[in-house]
Amino acid sequence: MKAIIYRRYGGPEVLEFAEVSEPKVAQNSVLIRVKAAALNPADHVLQAGLGDSIMDAWFPVIPGWDVAGIVERVGAGVTEFAVGDEVIGFVREEILHHGTYAEMVSVPASTLVRKPNNATWAQAAGLPLAGLTAYQAIVHSLHVTKGETVLIHGASGGVGSLAAQIAIAQGARVIGSGSVLTHSYLRSIAVEPVLYGEGLVGEVRSLVPNGVDAILHCGGRGALALNARLGSTGVRVCSVADSAPGVTTVFARMDQADLLQLVELVEAGLLIVPVAAVYPLEAAAQAQLTLINGGKGPGKIVLEMD
Ligand SMILES: NC(=O)c1ccc[n+]([C@@H]2O[C@H](COP(=O)([O-])OP(=O)(O)OC[C@H]3O[C@@H](n4cnc5c(N)ncnc54)[C@H](OP(=O)(O)O)[C@@H]3O)[C@@H](O)[C@H]2O)c1
Structure with a gap:
């Protein structure tokens, strides 16, 4: 072969x-x-x-x-x-x-x-891998629930785009960072886009003055250092791409039940x-x-x- x-x-x-x-x-x-x-x-x-x-x-x-x-x-x-x-x-x-x-x-x-x-x-x-990473981060690590606001750094990437849709399927509001070229895509999946870089904190704070409930880090060196200025008191933070003190790092594992949940989300039209x-x-x-x-x-x- x-x-x-x-x-x-x-x-x-x-x-x-x-x-x-x-x-x-x-x-x-x-x-x-x-x-x-x-x-x-x-x-x-x-x-x-x-x-x-x-x-x-x-x-x-x-x-x-x-x-x-x-x-x-x-x-x-x-x-x-x-x-x-x-x-x-x-x-x-x-x-x-x-x-x-x-x-x-x-x-x-x-x-x-x-x-x-x-x-x-x-x-x-x-x-499989991007979906399991996203699902295990949003559902098992951050425990995102209905009515919460989640910020995803790198929301247009392989993992971030699936994490955003899974969080929305959980009933959350999602703000996602990405380059300007990806903002129309992010809007198409009901994510509120923000640009990563210097203006990020101001943009997120103007959308959510009291800070977000949970943050998932899927890309961008240095983004983790901003989290104290982005989150509400008690914000939960999880990363799949970097490590920092006080931040849970998720390493994806094969889990047939989780992968089947992802298949069902796709078949229900909630995840593309x-x-x-x-x-x-x-x-x-x-x-x-x-x-x-x-x-x-x-x-x-x-x-x-x-
Ligand atoms: N822990 C695990 O089990 C696990 C599993 C899978 C992946 N990962 C890791 O997770 C990360 C993402 O993987 P992926 O497959 O989603 O990669 P990917 O498709 O390349 O996505 C990464 C995204 O990061 C964004 N980005 C670039 N610079 C940024 C910045 N300064 N701030 C915020 N975002 C920025 C890019 O967005 P733009 O295109 O908009 O610039 C890109 O879409 C990688 O580091 C990968 O190694 C970990």
Whole structure:
């Protein structure tokens, strides 16, 4: 099969489009014919070697943790999925080796749920990691409830755009920071846009004079330092992108119940995964460069297979 691999740490230039052997299907695993695989910032951060002190890389590495595709074969112990099922999954392993930037991937059945029936393949591939991160931050960490006001730093990004829609589905009012190019998108999902940078505190304070109830940090170095001036007394703050004293950091985990909640939100029309750009598998290096350079526009960058 065809896959994207890297044989050593580095930037987009180390990615190769190569022929590799088809993965085997162990007892509790499912072989998926990949229709789409989403990029995440962790892919290029780990590819650069920045996780080397905590994570083994078995070269050559196929990057990628997000998948949407069709079940091709199931292991002898798998009863939940059958050949032909359309599935999505967050298939992070504790080593770097068998990722999703490939025509086929073999993954534990426990990392999969059904694909939302109203999502495109690109949208479906963009849901698992960004969606789990957003859901676990908004629902499990910040416990956002009806009538609250939430500020999301980086609200147009892959995680932020889903977090904003999940908070709105919880009944919250959402203010979201993003570059000016993303403000019309933010308005389209009922988020009140503000520009990040120097004027942020003034803009948020004019919208919410007493400060917001909860803050989710999804992007922007330095934004965490502003939180004391943005929140109400007792503001809850959580970050998925940075750490600071007094701030809870959320690390996404595969959880089938949470991922199914996300599928149901999509099917109910309450959550739409924005797709900033789609590339063919062989253009993974170009796709990665677009993500690294920034300014990609709202949502996810996705690789789609033929
Ligand atoms: N903890 C976890 O489990 C977990 C999981 C997934 C991701 N993450 C992390 O979460 C972060 C976001 O991931 P993502 O997939 O959403 O990436 P992304 O799609 O690239 O989004 C990042 C967003 O940050 C915004 N941004 C840039 N400069 C900013 C600033 N100064 N202030 C506020 N926002 C700014 C950008 O908005 P504009 O385009 O409008 O400039 C961009 O859309 C990354 O650091 C990623 O590593 C963590």
